[in-house]
Amino acid sequence: MDDTNFDDLLKSKLEGYEHPDIGPGALASFHNRMSSVPSTPWYRKYRTEMFVVTSFIVFTMLNSFILWYGFGRNENYNADQNNMFSRQIIDSLTQVVTQLKADQKERPSVFIINPAPEVVKERNVKVEGKNKGNDLATNPSRHTNTKLHLGNVASIPSTILDRLRAEDVLETIDGQAYLIITDRVSQIRHKSYAWELPSKLTVVYEDDSLESEESIEKIKLKLPSVKLKNRISTKMINKIEDHKYTTGIGINLAPHIDIVKGAYSQGSGGTMPRVGLTAEWIVSPHWSVETSLDYLSTKVTVNKDFQSLHLPNLNTELGTLESAEINTRTLSLPINMKYRWWLSQKNQLIVKAGYTPYFSLRSEYLYQYPYPGRPVDSDLSISTVEQVDQRGFYGGTFNMSLGISKFIKKKSQFEVDLFYEKSLGSVGHEKLGMQLFGIRTAYSIRVK
Amino acid sequence: MPRIAEPKTIFNPHPIKKEEQDIQIILEGCSKGDRKSQNQLYTQHYRFALGICIRYCRSQDEALEIVNDGFFKIMTNADKYVPGLSFRAWLRKIMINACIDNFRRNEKHYHNVDISYAKIEQLTPDVLSSLSEEVIVNALQQLPPSYQIVFNLHAIEGYQHDEIAQKLNISVGTSKSNLNVARTKLKKALSLEFEKKAEQNG
Numbered sequence: 001m002d003d004t005n006f007d008d009l010l011k012s013k014l015e016g017y018e019h020p021d022i023g024p025g026a027l028a029s030f031h032n033r034m035s036s037v038p039s040t041p042w043y044r045k046y047r048t049e050m051f052v053v054t055s056f057i058v059f060t061m062l063n064s065f066i067l068w069y070g071f072g073r074n075e076n077y078n079a080d081q082n083n084m085f086s087r088q089i090i091d092s093l094t095q096v097v098t099q100l101k102a103d104q105k106e107r108p109s110v111f112i113i114n115p116a117p118e119v120v121k122e123r124n125v126k127v128e129g130k131n132k133g134n135d136l137a138t139n140p141s142r143h144t145n146t147k148l149h150l151g152n153v154a155s156i157p158s159t160i161l162d163r164l165r166a167e168d169v170l171e172t173i174d175g176q177a178y179l180i181i182t183d184r185v186s187q188i189r190h191k192s193y194a195w196e197l198p199s200k201l202t203v204v205y206e207d208d209s210l211e212s213e214e215s216i217e218k219i220k221l222k223l224p225s226v227k228l229k230n231r232i233s234t235k236m237i238n239k240i241e242d243h244k245y246t247t248g249i250g251i252n253l254a255p256h257i258d259i260v261k262g263a264y265s266q267g268s269g270g271t272m273p274r275v276g277l278t279a280e281w282i283v284s285p286h287w288s289v290e291t292s293l294d295y296l297s298t299k300v301t302v303n304k305d306f307q308s309l310h311l312p313n314l315n316t317e318l319g320t321l322e323s324a325e326i327n328t329r330t331l332s333l334p335i336n337m338k339y340r341w342w343l344s345q346k347n348q349l350i351v352k353a354g355y356t357p358y359f360s361l362r363s364e365y366l367y368q369y370p371y372p373g374r375p376v377d378s379d380l381s382i383s384t385v386e387q388v389d390q391r392g393f394y395g396g397t398f399n400m401s402l403g404i405s406k407f408i409k410k411k412s413q414f415e416v417d418l419f420y421e422k423s424l425g426s427v428g429h430e431k432l433g434m435q436l437f438g439i440r441t442a443y444s445i446r447v448k
Numbered sequence: 449m450p451r452i453a454e455p456k457t458i459f460n461p462h463p464i465k466k467e468e469q470d471i472q473i474i475l476e477g478c479s480k481g482d483r484k485s486q487n488q489l490y491t492q493h494y495r496f497a498l499g500i501c502i503r504y505c506r507s508q509d510e511a512l513e514i515v516n517d518g519f520f521k522i523m524t525n526a527d528k529y530v531p532g533l534s535f536r537a538w539l540r541k542i543m544i545n546a547c548i549d550n551f552r553r554n555e556k557h558y559h560n561v562d563i564s565y566a567k568i569e570q571l572t573p574d575v576l577s578s579l580s581e582e583v584i585v586n587a588l589q590q591l592p593p594s595y596q597i598v599f600n601l602h603a604i605e606g607y608q609h610d611e612i613a614q615k616l617n618i619s620v621g622t623s624k625s626n627l628n629v630a631r632t633k634l635k636k637a638l639s640l641e642f643e644k645k646a647e648q649n650g
Contacts, residue, residue, distance in 0.1 A: 001572055003631055007603035009576045010584060010634075014604055017581045019498040026498075026512055030490050033516050034483075034523065 055281075055289065059335050147171065148179040148203065163201050179203055250282035254415065256442035260296060265426075265433030266309070267302035278442060280338065290336040290352065300326045300432065309430040311365060313386040318369035322381060325366040328428060330358045330394050340405070350403040350417055358394035358427065362387060395427025395434065403440070411446040471535045479526040486523055494519075496536065497543050503588050503600050504547035518546040544605060548615055551597050571639045579638060579645075587637040595630035602627050 043050070150156060153175055164170035164179065171178045197203075255277050262269025276294030283289065302309060303323045311324055336354030343349050364387050371380035403417020416439065423434040474492075477485025497518060502511040521542055529538055588596055597616065601607040602623075607615075609623040616623070 001576070001635075003628075005573060006571075006576070006631060006635065009573060011604050011606075013577075013581050013584055014499075014503060017499040017503075017585070018495040019502055020495070020582075026494060026515070027487070027490065029512065030516050030519060033520055034486060 051283075056337075059289070148181060150177040150179055150203070153177045160201070163197075167197050167201075169197065250288075251447040252280040252282065252288075252444045253447055254278040254280065254442040254444035256292075256415075256440055258294075258296075258419070258438050258440040260436050260438040262298055262300065263435040263437075264300050266305060266430075267300045267432070269434075269436075270299035270301070272297055272299055274438075276332075278444075280444065286340050288338045288340070290334070290338050290354070292332075292334045292336075294332045294334065296330050296332065296358075298326075298328045298330060298428075298434075300430070302326070309432075311367070311430070312388055313365070314367065315369070315384060318382055318384070319372070320370070321367055322370055323368045326428075326430060327364040327366070328390075328394065329361040329363075331361060332356050332358045334399060336399070336401075343404070346407045348405045348407075348413075350401070350405050350415060352402075352417070352419075353400045354398075355396060356399050356421060357396045360390050360392060360394040360428065363390050363429065364388075390429055395423050395425065397421040397423045397427075397434065397436065401440070405444070413444045415442040415444055416440070472529075472531050475526040475529055475535075478523050489522070490519055493536075493539055497539060500540060500543045501547055502585055503604065504544075504551070504597055506589055506593070510550075514546045514550050515543070517550070518543040521546065540605075544601070547597070547600075551593060551616070554593075571635050571642070575642050576638065579641060583641050584638065587634055587641060590637055591630055591633055595626050595633065598623055598626040599630035599634065603631075 153161070153172055156177055161170065161177070164177075169180045169182060171180055256275070258274040258276075259271065260274050261271045274294055274296040276292050278290055278292040281289045281291070301323060302325075306314075306321050306324060309324070309326075311321075311326075314321060334354055334356035336352040339351045341349045364385060367384045367386070369382045369384070371382055399419060399421040401417045401419035403415055405413050405415040407413045418439055419437065421434075421436040426432055427434045474485045474489050478489055494515065497515045498508075498511055501514040501518070502508060505511040505514065518539075522539065529535065588600070591599065598612055601612045601615070602609070609620045609627075612618075612623045613620045618626075
C-alpha cells in the first residue's frame, strides 16, 4: 500500500473522530482552570446597556427642563440669560456625547448579508494571508498547487458541474471534484479564497487565516450581488444582526437638506429649506440616538389681528398695517430616538420621534401700509423693514418622521423621510402655534 | 435594445448553518464571562477537541490538559471568532496550536521508545479499514512524539513540510524523514494490532 493511500485512509478515519469518553473529571478540571479568570462583574457586563439608558435619561431630563423653561418664560425674558442657557445646553450635550465615546472600547462590528464562504476541504492548496502574530492563528504559506477540492461530485449541483466542464476546469478523481486553476481562472483577491471563471461563475471557500474583520468585510464587498437560491430573508438578517451585535457605539454623520412647509395658528407659513448636520449614535442593531444641528429661516405672513402679535417698531404714522411678514432665522438641536428595521437586503425602514428646541438668531419684519390717497382698485403700498436681534429660546416642537434608508456602499447610506413637527405651546416673540412638515434627504457616512 | 448581462452565479459548497448562528450566542456569553455559556460550549465540543488532541499525546491525561488549554484560549478570546466562519474549523486550529505548544514545551523530556515490529507486514487497505479509530489512535500514541506530531500535521491536518518545519523549528528534511519513519512504524504497529485481532478471532 503506497504512502498516499495510507495517509488518506487514516485521515478519513481520524479527521472527524470524536473521543467516546466524556470523562466526569474533565469538566471539573476545566472549572478549576477557569476559576483563575475572575467572572465579569455585572456593571462591566452590561455597561453598554447602562450607558444607553443613562444617556437617554439625561437627554430626556435635559429636554424636559428646556421645555419647562420655555413654557414658564414671560414676555420680558432676559436675552442674556437665554444665551447662557443655550450655551449650557449645547455644552452639556457635547459633554455627554464625548463621555459616551471615550468610555466605549472601539470594536468593529461585522455584518454579514450574503451567505459567508466556508471551508472547502482542500488538498494541496495553500492560502496566502497576513500573519498578525496571533497565537490563535496558523501561519499560512504560499499558494503552490493548481487544484481546488470542491467536494464529492454527488453533492455538487449538476448545473455547476456542467458549467465547469464547459470551461474545461473540472477534474474528477475517485468521485471527488477538483477545480483546475488555469490562466483563465482569475483570483478575486491576492488571498486564494475565491476564483472567478470567464462565464462569471465564482467559486468561494472559507479561509481560516482571514482573522481580520476588515479583510472579511473587503471579501464580502468583492463578491457580486446576485439572487441566490439560499439567499437570507430579511427576517434572518435582523436575527443575525441581533446575534452579531458587539458592545460599543457606532457613529454616523449625515449632512441633510429638508424642504419645510410651515403652518401657524395665525397667518400662513411659507415653504423654506432647512440644512443641517446629523450625528447618529448607534447603540444597538435596531436603536440609535440622533442629534443634529440645523438652520432654518421661518416665514409667516399675517394679514389681520396684528394686536396679539406684539409686532415691534410699528409706524402708526403710516396708517393701519395691512400685512406683516415675519422671517426668523433659527438654529435647532433636535434629539431623536431612531428605530431601524430591514426591509430588504439594502433597505431599512426608519421611524424617529423626539424633541426639537429652537433658538432664534434674528427676526426680520416686513410691514406693508396703504399708500396715502391710494385709489380703491389699486394695491400701492408702503413697505418698511425692521430687523431685530432676538437671540434666545424660540420654542420647542415634538417631531416624528417615517422614512427609508438605502445602503449605497459599505459605509454610506441615503435616507429619505417625511417628518412632522408640532410646537409645544407657542413659539417666538409673536407667540404663534407652529406646525412644520416636509421631506428630508440625508447622506449618511459611517465614522465608527 | 441594451444587452442584458448574464447574472453572475456564486457556488458555495457550504451554505451557512443554523448551528453556527447558535454558536455566536454562546460565544457572546463566554466573552461576557457567563459560566453557563462556558459550560455549554465545553460540553458540546469536548469530545471533538479530545479526539484531536489525543492523537498528539501519549496519554489521555496529557490530552485532557491540552484540551483545557485550548478551551481556556477560546473562552478568553471569544471575541476574536469571526461570525459566519466554521466554528469547528476555528476550534480545530486552536487545539492543534495548543498541541504544538505542548510539544515545544516538553520535547526535551520525551524519550524515544522503540516499538515491536511485526514479523510480516500484512497491511492492506481492507485491513486498515477494518481497524477501529481507537486502535489507530492507540498506535499513534505509541509513536515517539517527534514522529507522532509530524505525521498528524501532514497526513491528517494536511500541512506541508515547510509549514511543519516552521511550526516545530525543524528543517524540512527532518520533517520529511520523521514522516517516513512515522509511516513505517505506524504501518508495522497496525499490522501487529491486526495480527493480535486475527489471533483472538482464531
